[in-house]
Amino acid sequence: MCGIAALFAYDGDAPAVRREELESINERMRPRGPDAGGTWISDDSRVGLAARRLAIIDLTAEGDQPLTDTAGELVIVFNGEIYNHRELRARLERGGARFHSSSDTEVLLQLYRAHGADMVELLRGMFAFCIWDKRRERMFVARDPYGIKPLYFADDGRTIRIASTVKALLAGGAVSRTIDPAGVAGFFLTGTVPEPFTIHESIRAVEAGTAFFVDGNGRGRARDHYSIAKVFRNGCSQHAFVTLVPPAMQLCEFVSESLAYHLVSDVPVGAFLSAGIDSTGLVALAKQPMRTVTLSFDAFRGGASDESQIAERFAAEMHSTHTTRVVTRDEFQRDLPRFFDAMDQPTIDGVNTWFVSKATAEQGLKVAISGIGGDELFGSYPSFTTLPRIVRSMSLARRVPGGIQAARAALAMMKRSPKAPAVTRYGATWGGAYLVQRGLYMPSELREVMDAEAAEEGMKRLAIFDRAEAMLDPDPASEFGRVATLEATLYMRNQLLRDTDWASMAHSLEVRTPLVDAWLLRQLAPLLTNEGQASKQYFADSPRPALPDYVRNRAKTGFVVPLIDWAQLEPDGTGTRMRSWAKRVMGTFR
């Protein structure tokens, strides 16, 4: 787990890369990698690489980055973890490769040498990396399937600058800070900035599940190496296996396998523990007592939203070394400036992850597993039931003359929601219905928070409904698959995973997500499309013994923060006052 950066002056007339810029970028990422830092600049000063390192695998200096291969032909900077690095190493060694360290970074270099760009298909893990290939004078850039690890670039047509965070790219001083209305509109619509946009015109995300080369002609076309939609589609044609093994057993096997990979580490691994099925299920399947951490907000102590009592009871039964960390209003307010400074892109979430990461790091841990992704995987969100209903009814209304008007009137009578007109306008498509359901502001409301012209321009370039629909290409072939794909590629990718990254990295903590695993999804897709939302209960049945009733019967709350009181949010017409919070957040970026 690290922060990485790369500069490549690919155009012959571009100025040489400057060490000061590279070091400034790297320095901004220091919390991501407090253990070591390094830079490398090519002899001709056309290429520069830098990394900050949080040492998790191979704690020796041999794992430091940038790492050059023994032939001096390949240089890499890498952020993330390759969980199957040991088996890949063994396979490469059988093919004749020789290694000089035990780090997973060196495995990437050797794998690139053996398989070229196809190497990404063999990686199980979370990753973002750049490999400078001196032989062919080109750089290979890749990011993991779900987008767990971030990677951004600014390409001015002569030089490409790449870094793990937007703020690091800006810290280099050579990238324009001009605000992008598309990014701002995206934030107010969804509560986060949708990929590939950022709130800066000149900076874009390397999209999740893609890889590309940069050579003397600039950035090549990005190639998809993983498609969640396609995995669900393929899953529909693999029902033969579903019938061979009972569902709970499949979940036990496949999640345990993912978990075992995510526990590979040369330092102790802790676990975030809530009172929900996902995190308790992981702790139960871990087959080893863990060090667990639960958050408790003093404003909620003893109430329905306080998860600490159930978590403590469960941790005791699992023989975990458990910590309940109480967060107070004073601490929240004290941390806010640092919280906003660490926030890489505007988002209305991240507070819980900030505090649970802080609490875990206080326990001396550098790595923790989290149950995030379970709701997207097992279909626990309300969207898995409401979205199919909306799409079906709006599709029907469109086919009947006057149907849309009737639906609009019916919705208006039922409740005075600003979303009602948007439901009738966008609800006939899966992407449209999803965005309306998850939306913070509706497109028609953007003028309340943006200049009218900027809102129009932003919406046009953002093309958010088209982008949401594009996530469903190819069609995942089942209603469950469609909603799961939208949740994973929009909410989870743009918000949950991104927020987890910056909020944990701010405390030099690596968060691992066994339920967000591309290989796991491939195995479970047939079962998930077959069983739908029943999958969650099968998951609760999968440990031996099965999860106790006091966990599985608890009403779902997730991690909740007393944000309204603590941040003194103004009423904004919503129960959560998230619109007020969004305006506060955006204020810190302008």
Place this chain on the structure above:
Amino acid sequence: MKVLLLTTDIYGGYGGIALYNRDFAAAVASHPDCEELVVVPRIVPNKPDGIPSKVRFVAEASRNNLAYFRSINALRRERFDLVFCGHINLMPAARMLSDHAALLVYGIEAWKPRNRRFKPGAVISISDITLGRYLSWSSFEGKTFILPNAIHLDDYAIGPRDPQLVARYGLEGKRVLLTVGRIVAAERYKGFDEVIEVLADLPKDVVYLIAGGGNDLSRLKKKAEHLGLGDRVIFTGLFPESEKPALYNLADVYVMPSRGEGFGFVLLEAMACGVPAIGSRHDGGREALRGGQLGILVDPASSADIRLAIEELLARGGKQIPPGLDYFSFPNFESRVHALMNELRT
């Protein structure tokens, strides 16, 4: 020591389970304390042969249900020190003869609840994955053993391609991928479809030889034709057992990205002929390749993973019997059987 073994098919039988049972019976009979092994088959498809001298083969039990019941009933008058039940479906019969019968489990027959009422005294599984799946529903808590397939290494060897077979299947100048197995519509878990799908992305001189018969063959043929691969997917149909080593020696890579193998004995056969092997990381193939030490494990749901493994082994070329393959040799199998018999006797 007097031992009883109830089996589905064994002497005169085809296929992997019959072979496993023959090896098991031979190993039991070779235990120094074994005086007699009584073997009761459910079916005897062909004239039985190769029966070890200590074995009393009750062939008449296979005639019909009544004959089977009579045979079992007659055996209740005898006393056995050890009773082995060679299939979960035979547990009711085994329980008539002993409360402590040791059950042998192989693969999918034991992956889902079946004959739950008839608890065995011990469980012998062909693989860890089958044992885990059996334990997940049976709540069995007694003694368990892992007894992987045996390979008679002397029956196989690296050899040249048989010119007659090369001509028969049109393999001159081709690099050959091979899968051996039954092609059954109800059991689409061998990975034939997955290999056909990646074939289009492999060089044109690479062909895929599917060796085996079954009712799903015409569908696979149509699929290959639909993908424009009609001339690159070759079906042998049923082939004589005696041709098997020659068949393996046609192959450059053995590939089986399966989902439902209890163990994957064919992987051992291929490797015993020096053919580099690709197996599944999600079924018994994982154990046949010893967690990837003997070959490459792939995710059957990832066409890229399968393709890259094939490309890697084709590029590496050459044939070699993996040094660790003797882990599965018959003498090692025999030692494991003797050890578990000793353990069960206590």
